[in-house]
Amino acid sequence: MEAHAAEVNHRIARISAHLHPSNFKEGGDVLLNKANCRAKGGAPGFKVAILGAAGGIGQPLALLMKINPLVSVLHLYDVVNTPGVTADVSHMDTGAVVRGFLGQPQLDNALTGMDLVIIPAGVPRKPGMTRDDLFKINAGIVRTLCEGIARACPNAIVNLISNPVNSTVAIAAEVFKKAGTYDPKRLLGVTTLDVVRANTFVAEVLGVDPREVDVPVVGGHAGVTILPLLSQVKPPSSFTAEEAEYLTNRIQNGGTEVVEAKAGAGSATLSMAYAAAKFANSCLHGLKGEAGVVECAFVDSQVTELPFFATKVRLGRSGAEEIHQLGPLNEYERIGLEKAKSELAESIKKGVDFIKK
Numbered sequence: 001m002e003a004h005a006a007e008v009n010h011r012i013a014r015i016s017a018h019l020h021p022s023n024f025k026e027g028g029d030v031l032l033n034k035a036n037c038r039a040k041g042g043a044p045g046f047k048v049a050i051l052g053a054a055g056g057i058g059q060p061l062a063l064l065m066k067i068n069p070l071v072s073v074l075h076l077y078d079v080v081n082t083p084g085v086t087a088d089v090s091h092m093d094t095g096a097v098v099r100g101f102l103g104q105p106q107l108d109n110a111l112t113g114m115d116l117v118i119i120p121a122g123v124p125r126k127p128g129m130t131r132d133d134l135f136k137i138n139a140g141i142v143r144t145l146c147e148g149i150a151r152a153c154p155n156a157i158v159n160l161i162s163n164p165v166n167s168t169v170a171i172a173a174e175v176f177k178k179a180g181t182y183d184p185k186r187l188l189g190v191t192t193l194d195v196v197r198a199n200t201f202v203a204e205v206l207g208v209d210p211r212e213v214d215v216p217v218v219g220g221h222a223g224v225t226i227l228p229l230l231s232q233v234k235p236p237s238s239f240t241a242e243e244a245e246y247l248t249n250r251i252q253n254g255g256t257e258v259v260e261a262k263a264g265a266g267s268a269t270l271s272m273a274y275a276a277a278k279f280a281n282s283c284l285h286g287l288k289g290e291a292g293v294v295e296c297a298f299v300d301s302q303v304t305e306l307p308f309f310a311t312k313v314r315l316g317r318s319g320a321e322e323i324h325q326l327g328p329l330n331e332y333e334r335i336g337l338e339k340a341k342s343e344l345a346e347s348i349k350k351g352v353d354f355i356k357k
């Protein structure tokens, strides 16, 4: 009896010591040992890291990944505030074991062994800014994080959220090429929010439940590069020229609509966390080997003459295993495609040059 009490006290002392904030400052992986204790009997599943986990997207995304039954280990990395977010999320009584990592010295530990890395790190827009205005700061952040991925988990699937996605995906690809770890199937720019918005706005016009609607959104993730293919909406639907114009503009400017409504307090975080969790969940189902998992994503592609392009892709054990073609476009969409491609070409080149020059 006494021996049992001593063992219990010893365990409690060990857990308390690992939870102490000073462990983060010393570069220790707080919760790591505590988590290891619990992980012994833990459920099998995938290991997922969120980089930028303390941010506006990162926090609700951490919550949503903690309740995903396919996740067994959840690593939360940021340069600020991970102790609090980790302690908070770790109290949820779901299967995933949560570990927190703070600051660059802990980046490689955060990434080691991960199957999926989700990146919402970086600054968001304020009213009046374009996504490209974020390039100056976010390009360097994405480079640093991808260098870590190349070192610590080169085979992980990467879901890149940080803007401008049209350039940051090219940056990530160049970093991986330089490191000799580039696998085009494993790098996915997240454009799910465009699809989520398109489904919502189209459902409003049709007067149906958004869950019944599927709108392919191709191209990229900024302004005119966001190209909803309304002629391919499921269930098959027809739109007047005015409806098509209204819907295309609203979908292309959905991000700006939120930035303006937030009036300086950032951009979409909650709908983005939802979209990121939806996309990550599909990636995990693909990793499990399930058939017929299809999402739109901005990927290395031969669908157009551009090196990267968003279309529907089939997700499998090795990432984007099949890239769907565009399908038949109407005249309005063909004009939109030309506009999208010329802006995309510049954004992609800017990302490539950032690493090459």
Ligand SMILES: NC(=O)c1ccc[n+]([C@@H]2O[C@H](COP(=O)([O-])OP(=O)(O)OC[C@H]3O[C@@H](n4cnc5c(N)ncnc54)[C@H](O)[C@@H]3O)[C@@H](O)[C@H]2O)c1
Pocket: 051, 052, 053, 054, 055, 056, 057, 058, 077, 078, 079, 080, 120, 121, 122, 123, 124, 125, 134, 138, 141, 144, 145, 160, 161, 162, 163, 164, 165, 190, 191, 192, 193, 194, 221, 266, 267, 268, 269, 272
């Ligand atoms: N792809 C999309 O559809 C989409 C949608 C919404 C937002 N975004 C983009 O996502 C990014 C994040 O948006 P947010 O609202 O969460 O911003 P935020 O400022 O609330 O959070 C960003 C987080 O990143 C962290 N961070 C900064 N530098 C870092 C580094 N070097 N390593 C790790 N973490 C770092 C910050 O500390 C912060 O916690 C922005 O670039 C935004 O434009 C993309």
Ligand SMILES: O=C(O)C[C@H](O)C(=O)O
Pocket: 124, 125, 131, 163, 193, 254, 255, 256, 258, 259, 267, 268
């Ligand atoms: O609009 C932004 O800056 C954030 C994001 O890309 C969005 O589409 O909401």
